[in-house]
Amino acid sequence: MIYCLNPRCKKPKNPDGTEICQACSSKLLLKERYRAIQFLGDGVFSRSFLAEDMQQRKIPCVIKQFAPLPQIQGHSEAMAKAMQVFEQEAKQLLELAEQYPQIPTLFDYFEQDKYLYVAKYYIEGKNLAQELQAQGAFSEHQVREFLYDVLPVLQVLHKRQIVHRAIKPTNIILKKSDRKFVLIDIGISKQLADTRLTKTNLRASTEIYTPIEQMRGGKAYPASDLYSLGVICIQMLTGAQVDDLFDPLEGRWMWREYIRNAGTDISDSLAQILDKMLQDSIKDRYQSASEILKEFYTGAIPRTTTSDRSKSSTPEPEKKAARWQCIHTIAGHLDTVTTVAFSPTPTILATGSADNTVKIWQSDTGKLIRTLLGHSDTVNCVAFSPNNNGETPPLIASGSGDKTIKIWHLDTGKLIHSLTGHSVTVFSIAFSPDGEMLASASGDGTIRLWHPGTGKLLNVLAGHSDFVESVAFSPSGLSIASGSWDNTIRIWQVSTGKLLHTIKGHSGGVWSVTFSPDSQTLASNSGDNTIKLWHPETGTLNYTLTENSDSAWSVVFSPDGQSLASDSGNDTIKIWHLPSRKVRSTLSGHLSQVRSIAFSRDGKMLATGSDDKTFKIWRFE
Secondary structure, three states: OEEOOOOOOOOOEEOOOOOEOOOOOOEOEEOOOEEEEEEEEEOOOEEEEEEEEHHHOOEEEEEEEEOOOHHHHOOHHHHHHHHHHHHHHHHHHHHHHHHOOOOOOEEEEEEEOOEEEEEEEOOOEEEHHHHHHHHOOOOHHHHHHHHHHHHHHHHHHHHOOOOOOOOOHHHEEEEOOOOOEEEOOOOHHHHHHOOOOOOOOOOHHHHHHOOHHHHHHOOOOHHHHHHHHHHHHHHHHHOOOHHHHEEOOOOEEOHHHHHHHOOOOOOHHHHHHHHHHOOOOHHHOOOOHHHHHHHHHOOOOOOOOHHHHOOOOOOOOOHHHOOEEEEEEEOOOOOOEEEEEEOOOOOEEEEEEOOOOEEEEEOOOOOEEEEEOOOOOOEEEEEEOOOHHHOOOOEEEEEEOOOOEEEEEOOOOOEEEEEOOOOOOEEEEEEOOOOOOEEEEEOOOEEEEEOOOOOOEEEEEEOOOOOEEEEEEOOOOOEEEEEEOOOEEEEEEOOOOOEEEEEEOOOOOEEEEEEOOOOOOEEEEEOOOOEEEEEOOOOEEEEEEOOOOOOOOOEEEOOOOOEEEEEOOOOEEEEEEOOOOEEEEEEEOOOOOEEEEEEOOOOOEEEEEEOOOOEEEEEEO
């Protein structure tokens, strides 16, 4: 069947092999290339068709046809403006498709017979509305994974000043190939609407997902998309019709009560985030997808539910065993202290922050040595090059949400290299034991290996299907471990970049991986609220530390390999005695979530960074 694209055609269906419509005599092949085979649906500004690309072996695609309103078609100046906006937005979306493979946008655009067309990638899978109808309510874990998939896409779009405007279940596809959610209809029609050339009513079937400012004034902001996303999340959690979740008499969402009445519950942290996304006032919502992602990164999500937490309790350590003493609390950053690291000499400490800076400190006195400026987004990770007997100048590297890795001369603070290549946030970096290689892990799903002296890219390790949150070299220098939001750990051979093992066992994203000093054990922590210890050469699980009732953001071995330090998903730090697998000490004093932990090279000091904008230095006495 071949479908005629003339909107006025009364009998658009034509038999295969037809070149001219039998009803209206219109050409059936678009741009001498695309052939519509099935009508998919229409919207306020457009009609969609499943089509075949005849130049690409009949590869399926989606054709969208945009028909400017009659008053525009009859007004040459307005039509010229519409064409200009169409071309500008199409070029921008085409560029996005080339730079960000996770954004399934268009790959071609053109005008034919006074209609505007885009050709878009066809994604095989069911839309979220179909999944909801088939499955009913989603679990909290499934909703988290949904947000992990969609929020980074909105982060990219909003930074380009592209507001989707029509986020609804039918515009979200669960890909059949990898079961990842994909946001579709990132389109031209909404951009044309924003030119004020049209005043079409946008309510119709999308009204229940549309915020007040968009319905009343036609204005849309990044926060408008986040509101729509929040409505979808509460529908997923409840499995109910959206109209049943809002009380018009009280003027508020009743989704929490709906969940409790169903005998289930979710974590307070996720509930608070959704409530903020659903605020009527724009200024009371999150202003960007990045803000919500930051909540993920800082540990606001994931957490266990109250009922889950009641099932396990963390034993209080005996006071006589708590021999770690806080010697400094330093408030030198303007935002979250996201990362801490000791230099090979334990008197130097580096911190990175959401205030976009790296700071170098004297760890024994807490005195600030210098501030390194140059990043334009959150500094997520810092690392020192190994000493190597003073044969090479000491370096410090930092990775950031601005997608770059910067390498600095430690003694002078001079910027030596700014490494680019990652397309999403850099979450983790690590120097090899000989200092000849720097590994970086990113939200683009790759690990990149660099030569720190020259800044040259040596290799790209690809294979994870989601954000890579952590990377670590084995002390032997023979292998690299990476942890990802795809719930797996991968072990790679350094010399060749070959994948040696894919370790599965966590049921949530892997936040951190770290090798023991003898390279014989790998520790990992996850959003599933466990810390697991593995044999890295075989990928077998040694044991699981089960006393963590909340997600740990970081784990790190002590230099003697006898202890493991972890944050506890809150404002405390736990020191585990590994031979007994028990908590030896619990360190408290931070006022908010602990984000990062580092032992000094001699094991006598511990540094911790927190959302309270401070870092603490602890000494074992």
